[in-house]
Amino acid sequence: MSLVCGTNINFSYTGRLILDDFSFAVEEGEMTAIIGPNGSGKTTLLKIINGLLFPAEGSLTIDGRDTSNWSRRELARAVAVVPQENLSVFPFYTEEIVLMGRFPHLRTYSFEDKKDYSTVRKAMEKTDILSLANRRYDELSAGERQRVLIARALAQEPKILLLDESTAFLDLAHQVQFLALLRQLNKEQKLTVIFVTHDINLAAQNADRIILLYCGKNYAIGSPAEVITAKNIKEVYDVDVLVDQNPQSGSPRMTLLA
Amino acid sequence: MLVVFLALGIIALATGSVHIGPERVFQALLDAVTGEHSLSSREYSIIFSVRLPRILFAGIVGASLSLGGVIFQALLRNPLADPYILGISGGSALGAIIGILIGAGSFYLGVPLLAFLGALATVFLVFAVSGGTRGPLLDNSLLLSGVVVNAFFSAAILFFLSTVNSMELHSITFWLMGDLSRASAREIGAAAFFLIAGFIFLYRQALKLNLIVQGEETARQLGVNVEFTRQWVLIITSLVTAVAVSLAGIIGFVGIMVPHMMRLIFGSDHRLLIPTSVLFGASFLVAADTIARVLLAPSELPVGVITALCGAPYFIFLLKRKAA
Numbered sequence: 001m002s003l004v005c006g007t008n009i010n011f012s013y014t015g016r017l018i019l020d021d022f023s024f025a026v027e028e029g030e031m032t033a034i035i036g037p038n039g040s041g042k043t044t045l046l047k048i049i050n051g052l053l054f055p056a057e058g059s060l061t062i063d064g065r066d067t068s069n070w071s072r073r074e075l076a077r078a079v080a081v082v083p084q085e086n087l088s089v090f091p092f093y094t095e096e097i098v099l100m101g102r103f104p105h106l107r108t109y110s111f112e113d114k115k116d117y118s119t120v121r122k123a124m125e126k127t128d129i130l131s132l133a134n135r136r137y138d139e140l141s142a143g144e145r146q147r148v149l150i151a152r153a154l155a156q157e158p159k160i161l162l163l164d165e166s167t168a169f170l171d172l173a174h175q176v177q178f179l180a181l182l183r184q185l186n187k188e189q190k191l192t193v194i195f196v197t198h199d200i201n202l203a204a205q206n207a208d209r210i211i212l213l214y215c216g217k218n219y220a221i222g223s224p225a226e227v228i229t230a231k232n233i234k235e236v237y238d239v240d241v242l243v244d245q246n247p248q249s250g251s252p253r254m255t256l257l258a
Numbered sequence: 259m260l261v262v263f264l265a266l267g268i269i270a271l272a273t274g275s276v277h278i279g280p281e282r283v284f285q286a287l288l289d290a291v292t293g294e295h296s297l298s299s300r301e302y303s304i305i306f307s308v309r310l311p312r313i314l315f316a317g318i319v320g321a322s323l324s325l326g327g328v329i330f331q332a333l334l335r336n337p338l339a340d341p342y343i344l345g346i347s348g349g350s351a352l353g354a355i356i357g358i359l360i361g362a363g364s365f366y367l368g369v370p371l372l373a374f375l376g377a378l379a380t381v382f383l384v385f386a387v388s389g390g391t392r393g394p395l396l397d398n399s400l401l402l403s404g405v406v407v408n409a410f411f412s413a414a415i416l417f418f419l420s421t422v423n424s425m426e427l428h429s430i431t432f433w434l435m436g437d438l439s440r441a442s443a444r445e446i447g448a449a450a451f452f453l454i455a456g457f458i459f460l461y462r463q464a465l466k467l468n469l470i471v472q473g474e475e476t477a478r479q480l481g482v483n484v485e486f487t488r489q490w491v492l493i494i495t496s497l498v499t500a501v502a503v504s505l506a507g508i509i510g511f512v513g514i515m516v517p518h519m520m521r522l523i524f525g526s527d528h529r530l531l532i533p534t535s536v537l538f539g540a541s542f543l544v545a546a547d548t549i550a551r552v553l554l555a556p557s558e559l560p561v562g563v564i565t566a567l568c569g570a571p572y573f574i575f576l577l578k579r580k581a582a
Binding site: 001050052071073074075076077079080086088089090091092093096097100101103104106111119152156169 | 279331332335336337438465466468471472473475476478479481482483521525526527528
């Protein structure tokens with residue numbers, strides 16, 4: 001049984017069909033990229049995996065259990081999301097934000113204990129934000145905030161990590177560092193990673209599998225070499241590209257032909 | 259905070275149109291424990307029958323309004339929200355005035371009950387008016403509908419005022435400006451009960467409120483059942499504030515000022531913010547009421563005048579600072 005399994009999902013929003021008879025599966029320990037043009041249903045798909053939305057028809061199961069049968073706390077222990085941006089009206093300290101990732105593990109009304117703090121410290125170490133612990137979250141740079149949100153997601157100790165354009169705000173150095181961290185977590189902890197991105201080369205280099213969404217259907221699904229072809233990109237994005245091989249990694253490499 | 263509250267309490271006990279020094283008040287409190295009698299019976303009666311209930315009541319009302327402020331600000335993710343701005347105070351005022359006019363005052367808790375119904379009706383009305391709005395607009399549309407509903411209630415209140423005779427007019431006007439002088443012991447007891455019960459319930463939601471402040475979707479992703487939590491927190495908070503308003507009248511700005519000051523000092527974690535706001539809210543209203551009692555002694559000012567005189571400039575300061 002696949003860890004995440006979507007079967008014949010239909011989903012519409014204000015009368016518009018967003019996902020149309022969409023099926024897919026993600027295996028445990030895989031790194032999966034979701035790519036596709038704007039409005040192709042990527043974010044909706046992430047929200048369905050996260051149980052924020054439920055399919056109108058069809059089903060989505062995690063560990064073989066339909067997400068509509070999970071409580072929010074159970075789901076938050078299994079699936080963590082790194083959103084694009086999260087600004088609060090009220091000032092919080094960075095460490096407080098990361099500690100919030102422990103909420104689904106706390107006994108309902110208690111305070112965090114030593115174990116929670118040590119989990120949070122480790123998460124902050126991994127994302128290189130220990131030095132920001134006592135800074136105000138709203139005063140950090142966009143890139144720093146993104147790393148805080150990643151730390152919060154790691155503090156949830158999830159099985160599945162969902163990322164929505166998480167590298168968009170990161171500079172090159174932190175992007176490289178972040179992707180290395182993802183791959184390391186993926187290898188060492190068998191963390192299943194599903195990420196949405198507009199950067200096709202980033203997807204090709206880092207994903208084990210790519211889902212190419214087009215008008216709510218899965219246009220192509222498979223290894224980077226299978227999905228990233230000049231023909232597919234032309235049909236879905238309507239741009240001419242050259243696809244060759246990355247000389248270092250051997251993964252497909254796309255160049256725009258303008 | 260507790261120390262501030264106790265110290266203020268003693269000062270407030272010592273202040274009034276009849277002079278009794280703080281050391282004598284302290285002596286009186288000591289006597290109450292030890293059973294001795296070192297003060298005149300007149301002084302005892304002023305301290306224990308006149309001032310103490312009033313100070314307790316001021317504390318309870320201040321605490322309730324501040325508690326309402328903290329929670330509404332968290333739920334609406336807006337530092338300008340409070341029971342007064344949201345129209346809940348206006349709604350219960352209208353209820354209370356209808357109560358006074360139809361003579362419900364002759365029943366135990368008659369007027370407060372109508373005020374309470376008015377407050378609850380307002381909550382539903384405000385949410386209905388703002389309903390259907392989604393996303394980031396939701397928070398602002400609630401505030402705006404509060405303003406609209408408030409304006410409507412003011413008009414209704416004025417309409418009723420123009421129909422009453424001057425005796426009732428005076429008492430209603432005092433009530434509209436916030437009046438802590440007329441609560442009976444039983445009413446104070448009722449307000450205390452609702453405050454304590456509400457505080458216990460709401461304090462247990464503190465962590466969830468921290469997450470809800472981060473945004474609804476984030477809170478859900480982190481494991482909070484947002485709809486359920488928000489619904490219950492809203493009902494309980496409305497209850498606590500409605501009880502306070504129905505007994506004490508309209509006392510504005512406490513609910514905005516106090517939580518905001520506490521956030522500046524203690525940060526935004528509701529596990530700290532809720533109890534400190536409750537204690538400071540109590541201290542603040544006790545202080546304001548003491549000023550209201552002595553400023554024009556021997557006659558009294560409605561305490562709402564004092565809070566509005568401090569609150570309105572603070573509100574403007576807040577707006578200016580946000581814009582900067």
